[in-house]
Amino acid sequence: MNQINLIGRITKNLELKTASNGNVFLGFTIAVSEHRKDGEHTNFIPCIAFNHTAENMNKYLGKGSLISVEGRLQVRSSNKEGKYENIINVAADRVHFLESQKVKKELSVEQNNEVLTSQFNNNSTDENEDYQTLQDSILWD
Numbered sequence: 759m760n761q762i763n764l765i766g767r768i769t770k771n772l773e774l775k776t777a778s779n780g781n782v783f784l785g786f787t788i789a790v791s792e793h794r795k796d797g798e799h800t801n802f803i804p805c806i807a808f809n810h811t812a813e814n815m816n817k818y819l820g821k822g823s824l825i826s827v828e829g830r831l832q833v834r835s836s837n838k839e840g841k842y843e844n845i846i847n848v849a850a851d852r853v854h855f856l857e858s859q860k861v862k863k864e865l866s867v868e869q870n871n872e873v874l875t876s877q878f879n880n881n882s883t884d885e886n887e888d889y890q891t892l893q894d895s896i897l898w899d
Contacts, residue, residue: 807850
């Protein structure tokens with residue numbers, strides 16, 4: 759069984775990219791804390807998300823956002839200038855938004871709660887669904 763479950767914070771600002779076949783993807787790294795006898799240690803895990811998951815991550819998340827990643831380990835080999843190396847990352851099947859620093863920053867600009875409420879609770883179905891999605895930390899497939 760090849761299954762990975764991680765909880766950590768995104769380490770850099772996200773950048774959505776498009777593959778040659780037209781699919782979008784997002785490479786990102788999460789910092790995952792590990793408690794050891796000699797103290798706390800942080801692992802930096804490279805991950806990749808595709809299509810709808812990548813688009814939603816780019817829209818709502820940013821550096822410092824706390825997320826949960828469910829996926830699988832991918833290993834591929836590379837030969838650069840005669841040097842072979844294994845490249846390991848986590849292919850994200852599901853990403854749970856546990857805390858969005860990007861949305862937090864955008865919302866903190868507006869100090870008036872009534873303004874924020876009216877922005878998200880207008881008649882626009884998309885905006886209302888987006889806000890509810892963030893509030894419920896919904897799962898993006």
